[in-house]
Amino acid sequence: MTKQQGRKTPELVCPAGTPSALRVAVDAGADVVYCGFRDETNARNFPGLNFSRAEMAEATEYAHKRKAQVYVTVNTFPQAGKTDLWRKAVDDAVGCGADALIVADMGLASYAAKTHPDTRLHLSVQASASNPDAIKYYCETFNVKRVVLPRVLSVTEITALNDEIPCETEVFVFGGLCVMAEGRCLLSSYATGKSPNMNGVCSPAGDVRYEQGKDGSMDSKLGVFTINRFAESETTGYPTICKGRFKCGGNTGYIFEEPSSLDALSMMPDLLQSGVAAFKIEGRQRGRAYTEAVVKAFRKALSDYARGWPVKTDALIALAEGGQLTEGAYKKTWR
Amino acid sequence: MKKDQQRLKFLEPAVRRVFCAVLDAHPEIVDRLDDYAASRIRIDVRDAPFCMVMQVSKREIGVYRRDAKVKSDARIGGSFMTLLKLAEGGGDGDSLFFSRDIEISGDTEAVVALRNALDDSDMNIVRESLAAFGVLGLPLRICYRVFQDMRPLVAGMFAP
Ligand code: SF4
Numbered sequence: 001m002t003k004q005q006g007r008k009t010p011e012l013v014c015p016a017g018t019p020s021a022l023r024v025a026v027d028a029g030a031d032v033v034y035c036g037f038r039d040e041t042n043a044r045n046f047p048g049l050n051f052s053r054a055e056m057a058e059a060t061e062y063a064h065k066r067k068a069q070v071y072v073t074v075n076t077f078p079q080a081g082k083t084d085l086w087r088k089a090v091d092d093a094v095g096c097g098a099d100a101l102i103v104a105d106m107g108l109a110s111y112a113a114k115t116h117p118d119t120r121l122h123l124s125v126q127a128s129a130s131n132p133d134a135i136k137y138y139c140e141t142f143n144v145k146r147v148v149l150p151r152v153l154s155v156t157e158i159t160a161l162n163d164e165i166p167c168e169t170e171v172f173v174f175g176g177l178c179v180m181a182e183g184r185c186l187l188s189s190y191a192t193g194k195s196p197n198m199n200g201v202c203s204p205a206g207d208v209r210y211e212q213g214k215d216g217s218m219d220s221k222l223g224v225f226t227i228n229r230f231a232e233s234e235t236t237g238y239p240t241i242c243k244g245r246f247k248c249g250g251n252t253g254y255i256f257e258e259p260s261s262l263d264a265l266s267m268m269p270d271l272l273q274s275g276v277a278a279f280k281i282e283g284r285q286r287g288r289a290y291t292e293a294v295v296k297a298f299r300k301a302l303s304d305y306a307r308g309w310p311v312k313t314d315a316l317i318a319l320a321e322g323g324q325l326t327e328g329a330y331k332k333t334w335r
Numbered sequence: 336m337k338k339d340q341q342r343l344k345f346l347e348p349a350v351r352r353v354f355c356a357v358l359d360a361h362p363e364i365v366d367r368l369d370d371y372a373a374s375r376i377r378i379d380v381r382d383a384p385f386c387m388v389m390q391v392s393k394r395e396i397g398v399y400r401r402d403a404k405v406k407s408d409a410r411i412g413g414s415f416m417t418l419l420k421l422a423e424g425g426g427d428g429d430s431l432f433f434s435r436d437i438e439i440s441g442d443t444e445a446v447v448a449l450r451n452a453l454d455d456s457d458m459n460i461v462r463e464s465l466a467a468f469g470v471l472g473l474p475l476r477i478c479y480r481v482f483q484d485m486r487p488l489v490a491g492m493f494a495p
Contacts, residue, residue: 020454046447047371047447209440236433287421287428
């Protein structure tokens with residue numbers, strides 16, 4: 001039996017972009033809420049989102065009183081000459097009572113391991129560690145206790161990985177799909193000069209424009225590029241290039257991936273068998289109505305599964321990007 | 336048409352009163368908006384004959400005819416109930432955008448900041464309106480409740 005298979009139910013790790021969303025997540029049944037500070041040290045650096053230091057301390061207290069935990073994301077890559085901002089975020093997160101730090105950068109992992117050896121260290125999906133050698137290196141060098149796996153692995157691959165590594169794994173079960181090997185995509189940098197890794201945001205809102213046509217159509221533009229045109233009757237998606245529709249080889253279509261959201265509800269039995277320690281819900285940028293609906297659905301699914309009841313799998317379609325859900329790489333049929 | 340003729344001044348005192356009551360009850364909105372509090376945002380209520388343009392930093396809100404040409408930095412459009420849901424955190428902004436229930440244009444950053452600030456605020460328009468109008472707020476509350484209760488019925492009547 002692996003270390004993960006000893007757990008009965010995986011932790012439900014839920015997103016919060018605001019204190020209000022954190023309270024909603026905790027009340028809806030989250031075991032853990034993950035969130036970040038209001039600056040470029042985390043990968044959801046959106047206007048009006050995230051936590052001040054005081055809000056983080058209050059939120060942690062709120063969660064702890066209700067037996068939930070808070071993981072703080074400091075998961076962008078420190079920029080030369082500005083490393084103090086990231087180190088301070090690590091120190092302040094620990095000061096606010098964080099139960100774990102989620103980091104991506106090796107230098108920051110080293111700083112956190114040395115400065116706060118008693119605080120659990122988790123490796124962010126942004127580090128894109130998806131093979132046993134890379135993961136073992138992080139565990140042995142920085143005492144990383146858990147790795148958040150990139151959304152590029154099948155369930156079979158996750159099961160095999162879990163048998164070979166000395167730490168826990170956390171997998172995404174719902175939300176936006178970043179289809180590239182995470183932490184390595186340059187599409188946003190190419191179009192806007194800003195990237196998730198360095199600035200904490202893919203396709204920053206300041207570079208996005210929506211233009212409504214007289215015929216009811218809508219163009220979405222990123223930087224100088226028109227990346228999609230939606231007819232009046234079509235559902236829309238995020239303004240990321242990976243979900244753009246382009247003319248290519250004489251055809252017009254989605255050349256990377258159609259707008260859709262990951263939903264692993266139907267894969268839950270397989271993922272539980274694979275030995276993962278935690279289920280993660282994406283969406284710190286979403287509203288608290290989303291947080292509440294998704295956390296409740298997964299909490300119910302976990303409890304139904306534990307009782308041997310059927311798991312309802314179509315509960316969340318109204319929240320999906322482009323009105324479509326996918327099991328993504330978990331049911332991978334391509335290489 | 337001249338700008339003043341496009342303005343529905345008789346509606347403005349009541350709307351401004353509720354707007355200021357919301358800002359007084361939720362100072363965290365201004366804090367979250369940060370620099371975007373200075374943005375002029377137009378709210379197009381699709382099923383109403385008017386639109387509003389607000390500027391949080393100046394505590395200003397104007398009410399105009401629906402098709403009025405008014406200078407703004409960004410625009411959000413949707414039905415009255417959808418916009419209300421969005422303002423009170425009862426609906427997820429991204430989902431409403433994906434389904435085309437809301438549409439936005441102009442400065443996307445300002446719209447995203449406003450959406451996030453409102454979502455965090457736990458605002459309740461009825462509660463805030465009552466606070467703004469005192470006892471006179473009671474009829475508002477009754478109208479709102481009746482409207483909400485009647486909504487499924489009315490929607491059912493028009494269902495295919
Ligand atoms: S463009 Fe798409 S794949 Fe690339 S970082 Fe953004 S969301 Fe991820």
